[in-house]
Amino acid sequence: MIRSRILLFAMLAALACGGNGTSSPVTPPVITPTVASIVVSAAVTSINIGNTLPLTATPRDAQGRAMSATLIWTSNTPSVASVSSLGLVSAVAVGGATITASAGAVVGTYAISVTGPTSFVAGQSYFGRNSYIEYVAGNAPVILTAPHGGALAPSTIVDRTAAACGGAATTVTDGNTAELARAMQQRFFARFGTYPHVVISHLSRRKLDPNRVQPEAACGNAEAAVALDEWHAFIETAKSAVLKTTGKGWYMDMHGHGHSVQRLELGYLLTDAQLNLSDTTLDASTAYESAASMRTVSLFSPLTFSALLRGASSLGTLYANNGFPAIPSTSDPKPNGADYFDGGDNTRRHTCGGSATAFGGVTGGNICGVQIETNFTGVRDNAANRDRFSDVTAIVLEEYLRVHWGIRLAAP
Numbered sequence: 497m498i499r500s501r502i503l504l505f506a507m508l509a510a511l512a513c514g515g516n517g518t519s520s521p522v523t524p525p526v527i528t529p530t531v532a533s534i535v536v537s538a539a540v541t542s543i544n545i546g547n548t549l550p551l552t553a554t555p556r557d558a559q560g561r562a563m564s565a566t567l568i569w570t571s572n573t574p575s576v577a578s579v580s581s582l583g584l585v586s587a588v589a590v591g592g593a594t595i596t597a598s599a600g601a602v603v604g605t606y607a608i609s610v611t612g613p614t615s616f617v618a619g620q621s622y623f624g625r626n627s628y629i630e631y632v633a634g635n636a637p638v639i640l641t642a643p644h645g646g647a648l649a650p651s652t653i654v655d656r657t658a659a660a661c662g663g664a665a666t667t668v669t670d671g672n673t674a675e676l677a678r679a680m681q682q683r684f685f686a687r688f689g690t691y692p693h694v695v696i697s698h699l700s701r702r703k704l705d706p707n708r709v710q711p712e713a714a715c716g717n718a719e720a721a722v723a724l725d726e727w728h729a730f731i732e733t734a735k736s737a738v739l740k741t742t743g744k745g746w747y748m749d750m751h752g753h754g755h756s757v758q759r760l761e762l763g764y765l766l767t768d769a770q771l772n773l774s775d776t777t778l779d780a781s782t783a784y785e786s787a788a789s790m791r792t793v794s795l796f797s798p799l800t801f802s803a804l805l806r807g808a809s810s811l812g813t814l815y816a817n818n819g820f821p822a823i824p825s826t827s828d829p830k831p832n833g834a835d836y837f838d839g840g841d842n843t844r845r846h847t848c849g850g851s852a853t854a855f856g857g858v859t860g861g862n863i864c865g866v867q868i869e870t871n872f873t874g875v876r877d878n879a880a881n882r883d884r885f886s887d888v889t890a891i892v893l894e895e896y897l898r899v900h901w902g903i904r905l906a907a908p
């Protein structure tokens with residue numbers, strides 16, 4: 497009786513460990529499947545500029561069984577088609593690109609072709625999915641964006657919160673800044689007969705913050721992430737067009753602040769503390785010039801960096817001389833403790849400053865620019881003031897870009 501019980505136990509133990517013939521308790525070997533192949537697929541192989549396409553990657557083990565794996569997505573030509581960390585392709589410019597999903601040394605590839613329109617019609621609007629992002633094509637070497645003026649709040653996109661997406665998750669709307677960018681485009685055309693490029697987010701900042709990087713920007717929502725990709729793709733389209741026609745250009749990311757001091761805050765990616773330094777210190781090394789969002793202009797211009805930043809012919813002083821007080825400028829060179837915005841992620845990525853490459857742009861490239869945080873009253877509060885500010889912007893840019901960078905906005 498005892499003997500048969502022992503035998504039964506031995507049989508059960510043998511069954512329990514997979515019938516490998518031993519009756520002693522063993523630890524099953526932990527088999528980590530390794531990726532042997534990756535197949536990348538999608539619905540189509542060709543997409544239009546400004547559109548996006550989700551790719552699916554299926555890693556398989558040596559036995560051909562589908563398995564999960566951490567994948568790295570890359571594009572061999574991001575200027576034509578970029579790809580997000582989740583495999584979402586954004587079509588940037590006409591051409592071809594190969595997208596690769598890799599797990600260690602194993603890769604899967606997918607060839608994408610990006611189709612026209614090869615040339616956008618200046619002054620005409622083009623929209624991303626659900627019309628969340630609008631691109632008004634241009635033919636002047638100036639690009640204007642308005643990321644925080646949108647009002648669309650679709651229920652399919654949950655509200656951004658700091659708890660869900662990290663960072664501050666600021667949701668405040670910059671009132672009337674989409675209208676301001678539109679007015680700037682129209683008054684620019686009235687003066688020069690050419691259109692600046694304009695990109696506007698119509699999504700409420702509660703749903704998307706295009707001036708932040710992920711995950712704070714779209715907060716894990718796929719629909720908002722598509723809009724974010726389209727936002728940057730349209731700006732890249734504008735930059736490509738400017739570089740093709742003029743070789744260099746100027747970018748301004750337009751915002752509205754609620755600070756008590758009523759002035760334009762020009763953000764060149766120099767912090768409050770850096771702006772509080774003396775001109776001598778700012779010019780003593782190339783560190784500040786290299787970081788600044790108008791770095792390439794400063795290298796081109798014979799002026800010292802501090803003179804271009806806040807001297808007599810700086811952008812801020814030109815605005816101030818035309819009735820719009822601005823910091824930094826000759827009369828208002830330093831924040832000295834007052835509230836001041838020094839530039840955001842759009843400025844980091846889409847200008848020529850020191851952080852551009854890390855944000856997907858080109859440090860030392862030929863698109864430079866600035867973030868402008870506008871005060872409300874007298875600038876963006878009503879149509880007449882938006883037009884007045886826009887007329888002055890055209891006058892100011894005509895001089896600034898001609899004198900400092902050899903760009904002619906007006907006919908010679």
Ligand SMILES: [Zn+2]
Binds near residue numbers: 670750752
């Ligand atoms: Zn803003």
